[in-house]
Amino acid sequence: MxxxxxxxxxxxxxxxxxxxxxxxxxxxxxxxxxxxxxxxxxxxxxxxxxxxxxxxxxxxxxxxxxxxxxxxxxxxxSGAPLDISITLDEMKGLGMISEAARSAAEPFFPGAADFDGALMAYSVGRSLDGGDLSTEDAGTVIRNMTATEDRETLRRSTVRLYRKQGVAFCVVLFDPSKSSFDISSKLVFEMNMPRAAAAFKADIASKRGEEDHE
Amino acid sequence: MNDFEMKGKSSMSGGTFGAVRVDGILSVKGDLTCSTLEMNGSCRMNGSLRISGKADIDGVCRISGDMDAEDIDLDGRLTVAGDMTSENARLNGSLSVGGTLNIGSLDLKLHGSSKIKEAVGGRIVIRHSKGAGYFRADLVEGDEIDIERSKIKVVRGDKVVIGKDCTADRIEYRSSLDVHPKAAVKEKIKLD
Known part of the structure; x- marks a missing residue:
């Protein structure tokens, strides 16, 4: 594409x-x-x-x-990570993720999540709430992102979920312009990581800022 | 952060420093990062050079990687095999960049051949000082371009002045173009 x-x-x-x-x-x-x-x-x-x-x-x-x-x-x-450690419950408390997103992400982040983990829960959670992803799809996407060991590369990638004959599969693409997929598969979800990171950083900065004022 | 100072002839592996001062001949095996650089003599670097503040170079400096400095003052010859970025550079002598030079403001008083693959940025001014050499580039692109004694393939800019002893294959300009009678330009295109 x-x-x-x-x-x-x-x-x-x-x-x-x-x-x-x-x-x-x-x-x-x-x-x-x-x-x-x-x-x-x-x-x-x-x-x-x-x-x-x-x-x-x-x-x-x-x-x-x-x-x-x-x-x-x-x-x-920039896609550069923040030095944070936050639990899913804290994120829910700040209004950054819904209960549905929290329970979908819970198996992957039982303790505190680092920047990448919090970003995954946040971004995938939004698509889950928006109806683009089912709970099972959200799990598939997070599982594949957490399995990507090279975090530097992941932070600059585009993550996609395709569906073919009812079966969902997730791909992590470093350069989406140089890729091509089975034309009978349907693109269900796409997330540009640098853009998702910028949205997440701006949101957590404002939410934590509000908390400080209270 | 520690400063680094040397006189005479020496070699080092690289590293991160505050002020670096070199009088003599230095060879650096890896990357060198520092807050300021003052160099009199000659320097050869196998890695990249990053200076958060000002670089003041009198002599010859050859870098195999990239170079990045807020400010550069040079009397002599600077050769960068990779890319080079700077906010402000005043150079007297010659400059060669194997990749892209991204510059806020460049003043080059040309003395000896200079070659840059691509020079892009805000203001690019090249004046002929002395010597038979030319400034050569595939692309010069910026808001304000004012060049002499240059052989360029494509010049793209807002206000463009092509001075004496220049040749250019194509010029694309927005606000103004001024071509010296002793310059040869094949194609001029006004962008609106």
Whole structure:
């Protein structure tokens, strides 16, 4: 499956940003290197970006630029893990996961979960609550993510669940644009890990912030 | 963090330091990370060089990996085999980068041949100082581009000035383009 791309020229025009701004964000690691996709066109080599990812990222940089420093923002937006340890009950207490999500994730995280574990429970929990995944599917996805030993790679991956003839199977893809699957299988669930991590970090920062104020 | 200072001729394995000061000839086997670098002489690095603050180099520096520095002041020759990033670089001499140079602002006073695969960023200014060498690049892309004595395949920018002794295959510009009579440009495209 080829993700929809946007050319650099179109991106700069659409968002009204300059070359200098784009490359400064890249230097500050606000935009990952792997989003700069080289393609040959009739006018030579051009740079493209995964359309949805880059537009969302540019918006979040432009919206938060005034409150947070670029370096602070880079920490939230990067896939880099937070140094946390949290139990599923605490996450439920903070309103980050539902009871259904807690019970689906419980077999995998009986004690306190680290960043990756909490992120899995949080993100898969949301799709479970949203009706994209069944309880059994949620278990399949979490089991496959926890089985991925290279956490660095996992944090930069896209996780998908496909279904074929009623049987669900989970794949962890490092580069989704370079993959192709059985055309008779149906994509049921997709999670981009860096994006999921950014949402999780922003949520836990605000929830824990509120708690501190009380 | 510990500072590192050496005079004479020495080799080290690399590591993380505060201020690094070199007078003489240094060879570094691995990656070197430091807060500032002051170097007079020559330096050869088999790994990458990362400087959170300023690099002040008088002499010759050759890096097999990547280089990353907030600020760079150079008199001499800098060769980076990988990619290079910096917010601000004032270079007097020659610069070669095997990969991409991502730069906030570059002032290069060219003295001797320089070659960069791709130079991208905010402001890129190249002035001819002396010598017969040219600045060569496949791509120069930025908001403000003002170059002399350069042979470039593609120039892409907002405000572009192509000075004397330049050749370019294609220029794409947005706001303005100024081409010196002693420059040769094959194709000029205004982007709207």
């Amino acid at each position: 080829d993700e929809e791309l946007i050319s650099k020229k179109e991106l700069l025009e659409l968002k009204g940003i300059s070359y200098g701004t784009l490359y400064r964000w890249k230097r500050k690691r606000l935009i990952p290197d792997e989003w700069f996709v080289r393609r040959s066109t009739h006018t030579g080599q051009e740079t493209f970006f995964p359309r949805d990812l880059i537009l969302e990222r540019v918006d979040s940089i432009m919206n938060s630029k005034e409150e947070v420093s670029l370096d602070g923002l880079a920490k939230i937006l």
